[in-house]
Amino acid sequence: MPSKYNKLQDARVLIIGGTSGIGFATAEAVVESGAFVVFASSKASSVANAISRIKASYPKATTKIRGYQVDLSEAETLESNLTALFETATGSNTVKLDHVVYTAAGVPDVPSLVDFTATKTKPAFLLHRYDAPILVGKLAPTYLSPGPRSSITLTASSTASKPTPGRPLLTALGSATEGITRGLAVELAPIRVNAVSPGVTDTELLVAIVGSDPTVLADFKQTLKKETLLSSVGAPDDVAEAYLYLMKDGNITGEIIYSDGGRKLKPAI
Numbered sequence: 001m002p003s004k005y006n007k008l009q010d011a012r013v014l015i016i017g018g019t020s021g022i023g024f025a026t027a028e029a030v031v032e033s034g035a036f037v038v039f040a041s042s043k044a045s046s047v048a049n050a051i052s053r054i055k056a057s058y059p060k061a062t063t064k065i066r067g068y069q070v071d072l073s074e075a076e077t078l079e080s081n082l083t084a085l086f087e088t089a090t091g092s093n094t095v096k097l098d099h100v101v102y103t104a105a106g107v108p109d110v111p112s113l114v115d116f117t118a119t120k121t122k123p124a125f126l127l128h129r130y131d132a133p134i135l136v137g138k139l140a141p142t143y144l145s146p147g148p149r150s151s152i153t154l155t156a157s158s159t160a161s162k163p164t165p166g167r168p169l170l171t172a173l174g175s176a177t178e179g180i181t182r183g184l185a186v187e188l189a190p191i192r193v194n195a196v197s198p199g200v201t202d203t204e205l206l207v208a209i210v211g212s213d214p215t216v217l218a219d220f221k222q223t224l225k226k227e228t229l230l231s232s233v234g235a236p237d238d239v240a241e242a243y244l245y246l247m248k249d250g251n252i253t254g255e256i257i258y259s260d261g262g263r264k265l266k267p268a269i
């Protein structure tokens, strides 16, 4: 049973994109709070690896941890794959979810302005960061317990408010997520819909951007630190706290929480 402040005890949380980075840290935080977690991502190896890592860290909670494959990179199968995931995660809707968290995104798949071109088929970066969150809003209410204790938390990016030079599409997509959040909050009330907007966070995504050479990675992080008030690159476990808060506060909806080291307020030097 949940207590007054440990509201996630025995809650059921689905984390789409929970096998790595911010999603994985959120999965750990959810398990540590006594909840059941189901996480999902596209690679069977990532799912298996995440299950064994989290079970090793929380051996007493092994029965509360499950993971499944879901691929969100094809328009034709996006909705059916998400529906299948919700069905599996809830035993064909016999056990309702309490919270859905969406952190999935491909490795740096968002093109620069010069590389962007209009295409007939929708690129994966749009499916991951636009269509899929909207479909989560369409599908999740069927599988969530009704009422304001339930929530959907999406993931935006601090670039929505402070553009990164050379990456205008990241700003556009982050802003779209913020708009999707507010639109869904109105549409799905009393189910709550919010988003976390991370700044640069020390996840596998950074390695995917610059590679695993330790010197290059350290230089990259050093440059990014200078962009924040706290001279920091966010730790996934800190950013995960924002997701926990949004799940637990039954009085918040339509809001975006920035966990970005004060990047927005950092004066230009």
Ligand SMILES: NC(=O)c1ccc[n+]([C@@H]2O[C@H](COP(=O)([O-])OP(=O)(O)OC[C@H]3O[C@@H](n4cnc5c(N)ncnc54)[C@H](OP(=O)(O)O)[C@@H]3O)[C@@H](O)[C@H]2O)c1
Pocket (backbone or CB within 6 Å): 016, 017, 018, 019, 020, 021, 022, 023, 040, 041, 042, 043, 044, 046, 047, 070, 071, 072, 073, 103, 104, 105, 106, 107, 155, 156, 157, 158, 197, 198, 199, 200, 201, 202, 203, 204, 205, 206
């Ligand atoms: N890290 C940062 O600095 C930062 C900053 C601002 C915003 N964000 C945003 O925060 C979110 C999470 O970032 P992160 O750093 O935690 O990234 P990450 O470590 O790369 O994790 C991404 C997750 O998405 C899954 N995924 C990728 N493609 C998928 C697909 N086609 N279908 C289903 N799942 C898929 C990955 O697993 P598989 O590979 O198994 O599919 C993984 O679980 C992203 O939206 C990112 O844009 C991150």
